Amino acid sequence: MTASGIQTVADIRIAMAGGLTAVEICTQYLERIAAHDGPIHAFTHVAAEQALERAAMIDRLGPREPGLPLAGVPVAVKDNICTRGLPTTASSRILEGFVPPYDATVVERLTRAGAIVIGKTNCDEFAMGSTTEHSVSGPTRNPWDLDRVPGGSSGGSAAAVAARLSPVALGSDTGGSIRQPAAFCGTVGLKPTYGRVSRYGLLAFASSLDQIGPFALTVADAATMLQAIAGQDPCDATSAAEAVPAFDATLTEPVSDPTIGVPWQILEDGVDAGVITAFSAAIDVLRAQGAKIVDVPLPHAAYAVPTYYVVAPAEASSNLARYDGVRYAYRAPLDAASTDLASMYDRTRDSGFGDEVKRRIMLGTYTLSAGYYNAYYLKAQQVRTLIRRDYDTAFQRVDAIATPTTPTVAFGLGERSNNPLQLYVGDIFTASANLTGLPAISLPCGLDPSGLPVGLQLVGRAFDEETLFRLGARCELDAPWWRDAPPAAAVRGRSARNAGSPERSGVGGTKDIDAVTMARRSGLHE
Amino acid sequence: MLASGVSTRLSRTEVERIAALAHLELTDSKTELFTRQLAEILSYFDRLQQIDTTGVPATTHPVTSAPVMRADDPRPSLPRDDALANAPDAGGDGLFKVPKVIG
Numbered sequence: 001m002t003a004s005g006i007q008t009v010a011d012i013r014i015a016m017a018g019g020l021t022a023v024e025i026c027t028q029y030l031e032r033i034a035a036h037d038g039p040i041h042a043f044t045h046v047a048a049e050q051a052l053e054r055a056a057m058i059d060r061l062g063p064r065e066p067g068l069p070l071a072g073v074p075v076a077v078k079d080n081i082c083t084r085g086l087p088t089t090a091s092s093r094i095l096e097g098f099v100p101p102y103d104a105t106v107v108e109r110l111t112r113a114g115a116i117v118i119g120k121t122n123c124d125e126f127a128m129g130s131t132t133e134h135s136v137s138g139p140t141r142n143p144w145d146l147d148r149v150p151g152g153s154s155g156g157s158a159a160a161v162a163a164r165l166s167p168v169a170l171g172s173d174t175g176g177s178i179r180q181p182a183a184f185c186g187t188v189g190l191k192p193t194y195g196r197v198s199r200y201g202l203l204a205f206a207s208s209l210d211q212i213g214p215f216a217l218t219v220a221d222a223a224t225m226l227q228a229i230a231g232q233d234p235c236d237a238t239s240a241a242e243a244v245p246a247f248d249a250t251l252t253e254p255v256s257d258p259t260i261g262v263p264w265q266i267l268e269d270g271v272d273a274g275v276i277t278a279f280s281a282a283i284d285v286l287r288a289q290g291a292k293i294v295d296v297p298l299p300h301a302a303y304a305v306p307t308y309y310v311v312a313p314a315e316a317s318s319n320l321a322r323y324d325g326v327r328y329a330y331r332a333p334l335d336a337a338s339t340d341l342a343s344m345y346d347r348t349r350d351s352g353f354g355d356e357v358k359r360r361i362m363l364g365t366y367t368l369s370a371g372y373y374n375a376y377y378l379k380a381q382q383v384r385t386l387i388r389r390d391y392d393t394a395f396q397r398v399d400a401i402a403t404p405t406t407p408t409v410a411f412g413l414g415e416r417s418n419n420p421l422q423l424y425v426g427d428i429f430t431a432s433a434n435l436t437g438l439p440a441i442s443l444p445c446g447l448d449p450s451g452l453p454v455g456l457q458l459v460g461r462a463f464d465e466e467t468l469f470r471l472g473a474r475c476e477l478d479a480p481w482w483r484d485a486p487p488a489a490a491v492r493g494r495s496a497r498n499a500g501s502p503e504r505s506g507v508g509g510t511k512d513i514d515a516v517t518m519a520r521r522s523g524l525h526e
Numbered sequence: 527m528l529a530s531g532v533s534t535r536l537s538r539t540e541v542e543r544i545a546a547l548a549h550l551e552l553t554d555s556k557t558e559l560f561t562r563q564l565a566e567i568l569s570y571f572d573r574l575q576q577i578d579t580t581g582v583p584a585t586t587h588p589v590t591s592a593p594v595m596r597a598d599d600p601r602p603s604l605p606r607d608d609a610l611a612n613a614p615d616a617g618g619d620g621l622f623k624v625p626k627v628i629g
Contacts, residue, residue, distance in 0.1 A: 101608040194588040208587045237594045238587075306571045317548060324549070326622050331614035334625060341627045346551035358550055362541070362560055363567060365548040379574050381584035386577065388585060421567055437588025 003028035007491055009073050009167055009221040022055035022072030022116070029074045029118055032490035033165050040488055041140050042150075042160035044079050045087050046119040054116045068114030069248075070228055075110055076166035078157050079120040080127050081212065082201035083107055086117065090203045091135035092125045094352030098329040104201020105236065106170060106212050106229040113228040118166055121156030125354045126320065127177055127205045129153050130423050131416070134356045139413060142185060143488035144452055148410040151181030154215070158185040161215045164491040168225050169215040174205050175308050176405075176430025178213045179442035183405035183455020186444045186486065188222045188472070189215050193463045194437030195240030197226075198233030206315035207238075209308075209434040217482045219443070219472040223247035226465060242463045255470050260286055260458075261296030261398035266428070271407045274448030279404040282445035282456040285479050286402070286471070296394040296401060300386045301432055307387065308431035309424055310367055310380035317364030320357070324348060359420060388436045395461050400471055403429045405442040405455030433459050441468045444481035453481075536565040 001015045003024050012025055030048050037043055051074065058072050077083055080090040082100035084107075089095040107117065124134040132140040132155025140155045142148040143163040150159040154171030158181035161169050171178040173191035182189025190213045197212045204210060214225035230244045262283065267276065287293055325331035325348030332347035353361070367376035394401060407428060416423050433440035438459050445456035456475075460468045476482070485492050541561045545552045552560065610616040617623030 098612050101604060101611060234596065238589050240589070300577070303574060303577060306574050309567065310571055310574070321549075325614060326624055327613055329612050329614060339625055341625050342549075343551075344625045345549045349549050350551040353550070355556075358552075358556075359560060359563060361548050361550065362544050362564060366540075366544050366564065366568070367571075369544065369547065375575075376568075376571060378584055379579060380571075381586055382579035382582040383574055383577055384585040385582050386579070388588075420563055421570055424567070424570075435585075435588075 005491065007164055007167065008217050009070065009224055010218070012073050012167060016072055022058040023052060025072050026051050026055035026074055026116055026118070029166060033119070036163060036488065036490045037160075037165055039141060039146055040143055040159050040163055040165075041138060042121055042156040042163065042165060043076070043119045044089070044091065044122045044135075044137050044156065047086050047117055050086065051116050051118045054111075058114055058116070069224060070110060071114035073115045073168065074118040074166050075115045076119055076121045076157055076160045076169035077107060077117055078123050078154050078169070078171045080123060080172060080203040080205075081107060081170055082203070083117055083120065086120060088120065088203070089136070090126045091123050091137060092353065092357070093136045094323045094330045094348070095328055096136065096330055100201070102201065104212075105198035105233045107201065109229050110170075115228070121154070121160055121169060123156055123171075123177075124153035125357050126203065126316070127153040127172055127174055128316070128356050128360055130176070130180055130426055131413075132156060132181070133413065133417055134354050136354065141413065142410045143486035144186065144410065146488060148412055148452070149184070151184030151406075151410060153177040153181075154189075155181045155184075157215050158182050158187055158189065161185070161187045161217060162486055163489045164485060167217070168221055170212060170229075171215055172202055172205075172210055172212050173434065174209045174211075175312060175427045175434050178215065179405050179430050179440060179455065179457060180426070182215055182442040183453065183457075184410040186453030186481065186484065187215050187217060188219055188444070188482065189213065189442045190222050190226060190465065190468070191433055191440050192226060192230065192465055193240070193439040194434075195238055196230050196242070196244075196439070196463065196465070198229075198231075198236040198239045200233055200235035204319040206312040207319065208315060209312060211434070219441075219469055219476050220248070220251055222441070223251055223469045240463070245466050247466060247469055250466055251469055251473050253470060254289070254474050255399060255467055257290060257292065258286075258399045258467075258471060259292045259294060259397060260471075261294050261394050261401045263296050263298045263301060263401065263403065265297060266301050267403065270425075270428075271404060272409065272448065274450070275404045275407065275409060275454050278446040278448060278454035279456060282443075282475065282479065283402060285475055289474055289478065291471075294398060296398060298387075298390045298394060298401075298432075300383060300390050302428075303383050304387060304431040304435060305425055305428055307380045307383045307435060308427060309363070310376050311384065311435070313360040313364035314368050314377050315364070317361045317368065320353075320361055323352065325352070356420070384435050387432055391432070391436050391438060391459075399460070399467055401459040403457050403459075405429060405457040409448050409450070409452035409454060429457055438462055439465045439468060441465075441472055443472050443475060445479065446481050447484070536561060536568060
């Protein structure tokens with residue numbers, strides 16, 4: 001395999017076994033970024049020098065050791081995850097110039113596994129948003145259509161992987177911030193079980209909901225990434241002691257007679273027809289593979305969005321209190337009229353934070369303030385319990401719960417920027433997994449009639465990412481949608497049928513698509 | 527407990543009070559914008575009042591296990607220079623320097 005054809009971690013393994021060096025692979029990805037990231041703006045910082053140094057070090061270790069599962073694999077890291085010596089701003093003015101003195105545990109673990117941090121990726125400021133438009137460095141654009149958003153908040157990581165500018169990436173997911181951009185950009189995105197992955201070094205947004213997870217083109221690569229970053233960490237008291245299974249080893253074993261629940265009731269309203277069609281086709285694939293599909297009632301799932309938007313901003317208002325112009329990089333200048341500490345705090349925070357962050361700080365401060373706590377915050381925490389009970393009941397009889405990841409495909413840049421509430425309701429299918437702590441994966445499941453990717457979300461039992469990987473890997477075998485590279489990608493896939501061919505735009509949008517059609521179409525990929 | 531719908535009457539004064547609590551110095555136009563947007567969002571939250579939560583415990587955290595404790599032994603911490611490296615004003619004395627507290 002030549003460097004220019006590399007797309008996945010599996011490709012890199014083959015290439016390195018065939019004699020390609022980590023430096024050559026790293027150089028290839030740096031060249032792709034230089035040539036293709038201009039219009040996309042997935043990266044806020046490219047760590048060319050450090051990455052090449054690391055790659056040379058990997059090469060000096062000699063032939064790939066079994067102890068280094070990610071040897072020579074470039075990884076893009078969302079800009080709200082601390083990287084020692086590399087700027088980490090969470091796309092906020094208030095952290096402009098901040099260079100962390102330590103690596104997040106996930107970065108340390110990836111480095112130990114042989115991976116190479118190639119750069120930092122754009123996101124909505126402090127991970128608050130679903131479009132990657134709320135960034136001090138400007139928006140990221142969707143590689144499938146540069147006039148559309150990539151989703152968010154981890155939009156830079158999703159776009160980087162979709163455009164083949166990095167084989168894998170890290171994001172963070174508080175209410176859907178990995179899964180939604182994964183769906184919009186046609187990649188795999190996983191939010192692990194709360195506690196599965198250490199949050200040490202993640203700039204906290206909502207501590208009871210935040211979780212770091214991988215983006216990848218294939219389920220196998222996502223599993224390899226989780227394997228490397230998962231496990232208890234003494235630096236994060238909420239990281240779980242649960243043993244981390246060998247995901248790679250079981251990946252190709254199909255789940256025998258799986259039962260998959262679909263909450264049809266919440267899919268009735270407000271979901272695009274093209275999304276429902278692609279989702280139904282994916283369900284048909286699962287059914288054709290032997291899955292039993294059952295209806296699951298999740299009576300409180302419809303309340304996930306208001307619950308989430310009470311809980312998350314409340315936690316954020318507390319977490320973001322630390323940005324006060326004293327310790328981290330940015331401080332607003334004072335004038336002669338106001339020279340005291342309080343004025344410095346107020347001005348620094350007003351000029352340092354963007355509007356969406358301020359809105360959420362205000363919202364959280366309000367719902368936590370005297371007189372409103374019971375009506376909003378306590379009430380939301382009680383509804384959170386009811387949502388969790390719905391899922392507990394459902395998982396007594398199903399192995400996974402399937403929904404579309406999002407109610408729509410990627411929408412236009414600027415289209416929803418003046419209506420925060422309209423953006424919030426887009427989290428309807430993703431927020432529950434954060435409120436309950438359950439693991440959830442978004443898999444590409446085809447394109448809508450306009451040629452934009454649709455995501456299939458599978459939610460699993462706590463600490464059962466394994467089932468999600470196994471179901472996803474099996475699904476991917478018959479419907480390898482990831483091979484369709486977007487038009488703005490650096491590599492246009494190995495598929496004979498790809499962007500530009502007349503068939504592409506119709507896939508997933510065809511009314512009568514069924515498992516047989518899907519299987520036939522997927523055969524064209526081979 | 528608040529009656530449903532009360533939040534839609536969010537006043538400008540209240541928004542100013544919240545901004546002060548959150549240490550945000552908002553401009554007039556922003557205060558106006560936030561008053562409208564926050565009222566809309568808060569009235570959307572009111573649908574939570576439809577749910578009967580009598581006797582339902584609160585979930586504050588998805589993890590229910592006991593907090594992990596470690597022995598309280600001294601160990602190396604971040605070197606002072608590293609901790610101060612990002613300060614907007616480190617004052618040169620190994621301290622974070624801030625404007626005067628009392629005006």
